[in-house]
Amino acid sequence: MATDQMKVHVANMELFNEWKATCGDFMGIVKKPCAKIGFKDLLKCDQADWQKALQEWIVLEFWAGVAVNVLGFVIYFIQALIAGTMAGLVSGIITMGYGIGLAYLYAHLGWFAILKKGGCCCFLIICIEWKVMLLIWGCLLCFYGGWMILSAVTLFLSWLTIGGLSIILGAIYATLYAVYGIVLLYMGICILRIWKAGGVTGASATAGGQPVGDAVVVGAES
Secondary structure, eight states: OOOSSEEEEESOHHHHHHHHTTHHHHHHHHTSTTSSSOHHHHTSSOOSOHHHHHHHHHHHHHHHHHHHHHHHHHHHHHHHHHHTOOTTHHHHHHHHHHHHHHHHHHHHHHHIIIIITSSEEEETTEEEEOTHHHHHHHHHHHHHHHHHHHHHHHHHHHHHTTOTHHHHHHHHHHHHHHHHHHHHHHHHHHHHHHHHTTSOSSOOOOOOOOGGGOEEEETOOO
16 A cells, blocks of 8 residues: 555556456446445535545546536537538547546546555556655645636636527536536545545555566665
8 A cells, every 4th residue: 555655666567457457346336326325425524434435426526527528429419410510420429438438547547546555646657656645636636626616617608608509508518517526526525534534544555576567665765
């Protein structure tokens, strides 16, 4: 699990295989949103188990991402019908599928990085394992969630200038976009509460392995 010392993993295939092996577990969780904590209870300011609450919010984040991408395509399709042209329909479907794929990837990586490893961040072949990553993750999600909520308001105002059916479509999309921001905000709060409580309990340590995957400990005595 993540510790107070920063560990930098470079091309660690064991870590990648460990993440890949959790695909089945995560898919099982994704299929049952709010299985451990009901939605109304998730909205409470205090939780008996912040880790369980975070897991439920991560699942909701995935489904919110799916809803935003699907609705975005539906709005595009309706506008195309009104305009009398289907140009770009295939690219719209591809964009929707790409967005849904990214929503799953982000949710799975976040679930693994926080709840399974106790705080890590991966970029290409480099992975930083460090408890402070919980603080960074939490702050970033709170900021980004708040930014999305504000963006939803400006998005709706821009659709108002178009008028007609666009007002209704814009209101629906902006509302869903704001809901997505609220989900991210709650995720950030959960992570910050976990960090404040001392970190994730039950997280696993990254196993040693091939020399190419050995971790570099920053700040360790030589």
